[in-house]
Amino acid sequence: MSEPLIVSQAGRVITAVNSNPGRRNSLSFEFYEAFAALLEDAPSCDCGAIVLTGADGFFCAGGNMDGLQERANGSPEFRRAGVDRLNDMIRRMRSLPVPVIAAVEGGAAGAGLSMMLACDLVVASNDAFVMAAYVKIGLTPDGGMTAFLAQSLPRQLASEMMLTGDRIPVERLYQAGVINRLVEPGSALAEAQALASRLADGPQRSLAGIKALTEAASHPHLEDQLEREAASIAEALGSAEAHEGIAAFKGKRKPEWPR
Amino acid sequence: MSEPLIVSQAGRVITAVNSNPGRRNSLSFEFYEAFAALLEDAPSCDCGAIVLTGADGFFCAGGNMDGLQERANGSPEFRRAGVDRLNDMIRRMRSLPVPVIAAVEGGAAGAGLSMMLACDLVVASNDAFVMAAYVKIGLTPDGGMTAFLAQSLPRQLASEMMLTGDRIPVERLYQAGVINRLVEPGSALAEAQALASRLADGPQRSLAGIKALTEAASHPHLEDQLEREAASIAEALGSAEAHEGIAAFKGKRKPEWPR
């Protein structure tokens, strides 16, 4: 397996590239651990901002289907292990004193969307899409998605995204204010790095204080919600629905949901 | 009195029609109890989604003016009884494991707007209106309206709706994301049923889990707020303002608010 996270630093900006070739940068335990480790080290790296993007023009397709199938067939503890690592990474993104900026090309689906929403700022290509996705394979959201969407959007729109699992254009989230900049395809990374560079040149204690206050104001119940999501998806992964959903997805056929 | 709720089922979709002929489907104790009973039975009915609409091209005008006047002249316990039944219905809508979709033609006013906002998804005719209304007769909102609007809209816009009681076009709520689909007049029900049918065909445990997580994330203090609203309107109903407001409304004259 190739390196799941490619890290570089230019001045005070770290760029982290999610890389899972041929799988639209779907996520793995290794990615969660690599990004969490980067976040842990960042404060000691003379780093003023982090840009998170995906290799080869795609932000992140979400959970790796093989990994999900393996977990679906595993013990309750094993089903839970993946979401615990994801949640640990999400917590570190939110508690990190420096801003994290997503540069989104292509799409952000499932846990990839949760990861995008966990960023402080989002720059997206105007032809990208987002997709809550989980329901398509009989699962429930994790990585804080339900908390992040509830803070950002009316319940009806958030419910539509999660109950249908359909793609929605980034334009819709830009209008709402979830996405900060819409740019021409191919230029999200450069724009995100420019924004990151500007923030990295700013007053770091002040920026850290603003992020901490914003987090406290925006997500007073995040920890409770991460726990609820984790319990829900760990149970869902063991269900007949998820087994059918994952098998149908891998077989490129329509699922026949058990009743 | 005719049946306040007309229920039919096609496949896994139940359609519930609020019906109060000649009164723009204003609400009664009987309606609250009939809809609460339907919600209680739904899980055992092979039902995957519920569509709620109003008869004769109007969603719901809110509280019945005769009923409100009767309550305004009643004991504190009687004034409180109506809101307790409404709140019981609202709680069941939010805790129901299957999605509830509003099909709105004409308008949704007062408790009718609260009921619309309690739905998971909303399809509305593009010429419909919403109206918080309560202040027009000297009351305060109930049925969770203050909680639902606070989750969905900036406080300033929510305050304007409730402090003025004015009609606002559904287009405004559609832009915000409170309304999911705007359709041609007369087609809200068909569109809502199509959406309901699609969700009813989906993975039911997953959908139930998504709804429960969304509810926990969106309304962590709903119960407190329902109680605050109930105490407030039960008191308001006994006030000189409400007596004047209701009398003026029934007399089709401008109220002269007591100072």
Next chain:
Amino acid sequence: MSEPLIVSQAGRVITAVNSNPGRRNSLSFEFYEAFAALLEDAPSCDCGAIVLTGADGFFCAGGNMDGLQERANGSPEFRRAGVDRLNDMIRRMRSLPVPVIAAVEGGAAGAGLSMMLACDLVVASNDAFVMAAYVKIGLTPDGGMTAFLAQSLPRQLASEMMLTGDRIPVERLYQAGVINRLVEPGSALAEAQALASRLADGPQRSLAGIKALTEAASHPHLEDQLEREAASIAEALGSAEAHEGIAAFKGKRKPEWPR
């Protein structure tokens, strides 16, 4: 020093004009105390609504730079004293039983923006701007800004406003619903007074109840957040960043942030 608050009453509407000539109506201890005193007296003044505006075509530039510099050089207790008075004023705005309507010409920056956001309704000139500003001088927001923005906007947009400190056009906040009316330059006050007059003619107990319910639903953790903000800015004011930020601002030069 001239009077920091010019108060007049027409019918049941009080108009309060923030006035600090030559300093774009920047704020002082005297202003906080004068407005808090007005809010305390309002219920006994046959007052049904309050309009808050700024003299000479500018709402409020935020904290007075001389005052901030003096505080930055003071004891921890003195650094904290200003924010305690601001917060006391903000609490009174939110707990006042009558609505407060902002009439914004020119701009609302820093604590001036917090004060605008603390109003129940906002009327703004279409050429005005808002600006979180604090980060520009190495501080963190106060006056409830982080709580008010978290209620109103997706975290990403709120973060952008506060992490960059840049001006944003009022049009953006109008689309979101934070601003209720956009009007031609020069007519914000008249429009705000007309709206105030209409509300002042309404049922006062009902309006007070609506405001109280809206506040409880919108800001269940406001008190915690005011305290967090106060602790954060009191510390930030003593930092090397703030000393440099304030000195650079007064010297009209770019700050060189300490690392």
